[in-house]
Amino acid sequence: MARAINGGRGVADRGLQRFSDRPERRLALTFDAFDAHHHTLWLRYAHTQVGSRAAAETVVDALCARLLDDWPHALVQESVPQYAWAVLKEEVARWLREHDLEPVLVDTAAFLAAIRKLLLYEMRDQFAVLQGEIGLYAAISRLPERQYDVVVLRYVLRIPDEVVAEYMGIEVATVRSHVRHARRRLAKDLDVRETKTEE
Structure with a gap:
């Protein structure tokens, strides 16, 4: 093709x-x-x-x-x-x-749903306040490069861990480790309590 x-x-x-x-x-x-x-x-x-x-x-x-x-x-x-x-x-x-631009995360609805799943389920009211704030996007952009890529591939584009690992040249366990570290970093950066979510 x-x-x-x-x-x-x-x-x-x-x-x-x-x-x-x-x-x-x-x-x-x-x-x-x-x-x-x-x-x-x-x-x-x-x-x-x-x-x-x-x-x-x-x-x-x-x-x-x-x-x-x-x-x-x-x-x-x-x-x-x-x-x-x-x-x-x-x-x-x-x-x-x-083009003198910074990366953008488009398709806001899908992105916010993905981050909601990444960060928390229980604190929807607190998260609703964050949805309209640019701080959410800024927090994602401040993640280390590998954590950023894992978040975008796994949560925004919904790529399975095995495919993420193949693209990034890392082990599946490392993908999951990046998710854990990204989750902690985002929760801290956004000043929200991290909750247990499905990995």
Whole structure:
């Protein structure tokens, strides 16, 4: 399944034109399969950071172009999904820098529901006061990078722990540890009592 980028030509189409002999053509096809499997999640993550679907598509197009250009190198990495994740984060950071913006967390309803689950069930009244405050977003943005990524992937994008671990190149137990630390840090930062929630 080719993705439309750069005037409607798909990633694999560009790769197949550039890779004319049979082994190189296979490389382009393996890239297209990898892209087809991960593309939606890349777009969803980029959208949470850059604030619009169009900007997310620009970021993911840049990611795909970089991966395709460097695909043989990517394939020899210990984890191709982890390598692609690192490149995606670089492209998100580049786009934000070029537009002089900070990351945003979009889809407020889903985000707030996710954080409600992350932090607390019992203190809904206190949390209702926080919902309209920018402090909630600021608290998330102040998390260490890995905790931030785990929170966004696991709670906002609802990615299973095993997939989060694969993308980030860590163990599932480490994903859960990041969740515990993020929960404690957010509860402290927001001055709310941490409650026991499902991990």
